[in-house]
Amino acid sequence: MAKILMKGNEAIAAAAIKAGCIYFFGYPITPQNELPEFMARELPRIGGVFVQAESEVAAINMVYGAAGTGKRAMTSSSSPGIALKQEGISYIAGAELPCVIVNISRGGPGLGGIQPSQADYFMSTRGGGNGDYRHLVYAPASLQEAVDLTMEAFEVADYYRNPVMVVGDGMIGQMMEPIEFKEIRKRDVSSEDWGTTGTKSVRKPNVINSLVLDPAELERHNIKLDQKYKEMEANEVRYEMYKMEDAEVVLVAYGTTARIVKNAVDVLEKEGIKAGLIRPITLWPFPNKAFNEIPQGTKALLTVEMSMGQMIDDVKIANEGKLPVHFYGRAGGMIPTPEAVVEKVKTILGGER
Template identity: 75%
Template sequence: MAKVLMKGNEAVAKAAIEAGCKYFFGYPITPQNEIPEYMAREMPKVGGVFLQAESEVAAINMVYGAAGAGARVMTSSSSPGIALKQEGISYIAGAELPAVIVNMMRGGPGLGGIQPSQADYFMSTRGGGNGDYRHIVYAPATIQEAVDMTMEAFEVADYYRMPVMVVGDGMIGQMMEPVEFNPPAKRELQEKTWASVGTKGLRKPNVINSLYLEAQELEDHNIRLEKKYEEIIEKEARWENYKIEDADIILVAYGTTARIAKNAAEDLRKEGIKAGVIRPMTLWPFPNKAFENLNCKALLTVEMSMGQMIEDVKTAVEFKLPVHFVGRVGGMIPEPVMIVDKAREIMGGVR
C-alpha cells in the first residue's frame, strides 16, 4: 500500500476505522479535535455511528454501552477530558469490556494549556479511576506507530476484554508524516458470547455489570483480573533498544521525546560519551525486562513532565543504578542540548 501524508489525529482516526471501529463517542478538546472531526465525516460512510456527547463523562458511558453490546468502539480526548473519563474507564475495566481510548496529552494540571506534554503518565499507567485495575498503554513515537498501535489496540482489547489506551503528546496529533495502513496481526478472538445483544429467546440474558455485593465474590473477581494482568505483563511489554550495548549512560524516553533523545545520544557519542536509548513502547506493562543486565554507569530519563516515568525506571533497575531526570513541562519541548548538558554533568564531562 502506498504511503500518504497525513496529520497524526486524522491518521489515528482512519486507523480506527480500518480496524473495524463502528462507534465513536467524544467531545471536542484541543489538541485532538481532528479525530472527532474526521470521524464525523467518515464514520457514516462505513455504516458506523459518530456522536458528539454533551460531555466527556457522557462519552465514556456511551463507550461502556457500545462495548457491552460487543461493538468495536473508541473515544478520544486530551488530558482534562481523559481525567473526566476515568470513572467510566474503571467501570469498563471492572466489567471486562473491550474499548480503545486515545489521549493526545497537553500540559496541566487543571486546564493547563494546549501545547504538547507527557504529564499524564501517572494517570495513564496507574489508572485514574477507583479500584485495582489496569489497562494496556501504547506510546507511539511516530505517526506510523500511532496508526499501527491504534489498529493493534482493537485486537488486543478484544483479546483480553479490557480497555486499551493509546497516548501521544500533542505533537503526535498535530504533525504530519507519511503513513501506510497495514492490517495488524490478527489474534485468535473468541466469539463475544458475553455481549448484551438480546436473547431472541434462545438463552438467559447476559448481564454487564461491575457490582459485587458479596465480598468474597468481589475478591475472586479481582484475583481473576490480576491473573490476566500478569499474563499481559509477561506477553505484551514492548520496547526499543538504541545503541545500548556499549553505552555508559542510557537515556530513557518514550513518544516523540525518544526521537529527541536519540539525537542527543548521537551528539554525546561525537563528544566521546557512549550513550544509548531505551524507549518504552508500552507504558503499561512497563518493559522491566529491557533493564535487566545493563552494563551502563547511569540512566537519564527524559520526559515532557516533572519526572513521572523515573519511578518505573528506578524500580526496573531495582535501585542498583543511579537514575537521573531531565525534562520540560507546560508545553515546552526538551532540546538535545539540554539532554547533552545533563548527561555530561552526570558523567563528569566538560566541553
C-alpha cells in the same frame, strides 16, 4: 502500498476505522479535535455511529454501553477530558469490556495549555478511577507507530476484554508524516459468549455489570482480573533498545521525547561519548526486563520527559537500585532539545570520566 501524508489525529482515526471501529463517542478539546472531526465525517459513510456527547463523562459511558454489544468502540480526548473519563474507565474494566481510549496530551495541571506534554503518565499508567484495575498503555513515537498501535489496540482490547489506551502528546496529534496501513496480527476472539447481542432463544441472556455486592464474590472477581493483568505483563510488553552496546549512560524516554533523545545519543557518539536509549512502547506494562540488558560498564541512567519526572519512579523500580538515576525534563508544553540533553549527559559524566 504508497504512503499517505496525514495529520496525526486523522491518521489515528483512519486506523481505528480500518481496525473495525464503528462507534465513536467524544467531546471537543484541543489538541485532539481533528480526530472526532474525522470520525464525524467518515463513520456514517460506513454505517457507523458518531455521537458528540454532552460531556466527557457522558462519552465514556456511551462507550461502556456500545462496547457491551460486542462491537468495536472508542473515544478520544486530551488530558482534562481523560481525567473526567476515569470513573467510566474503571467501570468498563470492572465489567470486562473492550474499548480503545486515545489521549492526545496537553500541559497541566488543571486546564493548563494546549501545547504538547507527557504529564499524564501517572493518570495513564496508574489510573484515576477507583478500585484494582489496569489497562494496557501504548506510547507511539511516530505517526506510523501511532497507526500501527491503534489498530493493535483493538485486537488487544478484544483479546483481554479490557480497555486499552493510546497516549500521544500534542505533537503526535498535530504533526504530519507519511504513513501506510499495514496488516496486523489478528487475535482469535469472539463476543458471542458475553455480548448483549440478543438471545433469539438460543442461549441464556448475558448480563454486563460491574456491581458485585457480595465481598467474597467481589474478591474472586478482583483475583480473576489480576490474573488477566499478569498475563498482559507476561505477553504484551513492548520496548526499543537503541545503541546500547558499551553505553556509559543509558537514557530512558518515550513518545516524541525519545526521538529527541535519539538525536542526542547520535551527537554524543560523534563526540566520543557512548550513550544508549531504552524506549518503552508500553508504558504499562512497563518494560522492566529491558533494564536487565544494560551493559555492565554503564555508570548512570537518565530519564528524559516532557513532565516534572513522572516516569522516574518506574525507572527506579526497574533499575532495582543498581545505578544512579538522574532526570532531565521540561514541563508546561516546553520541549527538550537534543543540545540540552547532551549537556545533561556531560554533566552526569563530568566527575566520572
